[in-house]
Amino acid sequence: MRVETKWFGTIEIGEDKIITFEKGLIGFEDSRRFTIVYNSENENETSIMWLQSVDDVSLALPIMKPEIVIDNYDPVVEDELIYALGDNIETAELLVVVALTVPSELKKMTCNLKAPIIINIDTLKGVQVIADNEDYQVRYPIYDVLESEKDGE
Numbered sequence: 319m320r321v322e323t324k325w326f327g328t329i330e331i332g333e334d335k336i337i338t339f340e341k342g343l344i345g346f347e348d349s350r351r352f353t354i355v356y357n358s359e360n361e362n363e364t365s366i367m368w369l370q371s372v373d374d375v376s377l378a379l380p381i382m383k384p385e386i387v388i389d390n391y392d393p394v395v396e397d398e399l400i401y402a403l404g405d406n407i408e409t410a411e412l413l414v415v416v417a418l419t420v421p422s423e424l425k426k427m428t429c430n431l432k433a434p435i436i437i438n439i440d441t442l443k444g445v446q447v448i449a450d451n452e453d454y455q456v457r458y459p460i461y462d463v464l465e466s467e468k469d470g471e
Contacts, residue, residue, distance in 0.1 A: 324376040325368070326355055336372055337437055339444045340402065343417075344433055349374050352444070354381075365464060366418065369435070380418040384431060387463045393434050393449035404441035411439040419457065427464070428457040 319336075321329050335353045342350050351372040365386055371377035384391040391414070401407055414436050416429045431454035437444040 319372075321353070321370070321372050322375050323355075323370055323378060325378050326370065329353075329355065329370075331372075334442070337442050337444045339446070341445065343369075343379070343435070343446045346371075346374075346377060346379075349377055365467060367415070369415070369417075380420055381415040381435065382418060382429060382460075384414060384416045384429070384434065386467065387429060387458065387460050388431065391431070391434075392451075393431075393447070393454065394451050395434075395436075395447040395449055399445055399447050400436065402445055403436065403438035403443045407438070410441070413437040413439055418460070425461045427459070427461045428455075429460050430456050431458045432456045 319331055319333060321331055323329060331353050337352045337354070339350050339352065342348060349371045352369050353372060355368040355370045355378070357366060365382055367381050369379040369381050393414070403412075404410060414434050416431055416434050419428045419430070421427065431449070433446055433448055433456070435444060435446045
């Protein structure tokens, strides 16, 4: 399937790479089908990925794995929200990512630890949830963490 994007041009993706969010994402409830676009050919080498809408050319959200910025990230969420991702959720392969906010002044870049995006790799269903953890911030500063990772520290 060919997908036109504002930021990446035309990309070719298989149906097996389309993630469905039945309720959309917070702030983007009308967009329900996404794919992940990587900055690198090797998916394991990149910190920042993009959650690209399949239906909205201009909607691409920068995302990353939260473990890059906070060890032992463990959001507490309602079970019923997670069970919407499919059967056998206890044994399913889940990908947890967080959305980034990238302002014009890059040093003020943040990630949203309070509202993780959880994707069941087996069913390609996703959901964005609000974590009950009080210590997780909506705007957690990450610029310094990414710089140190880039420098190999």
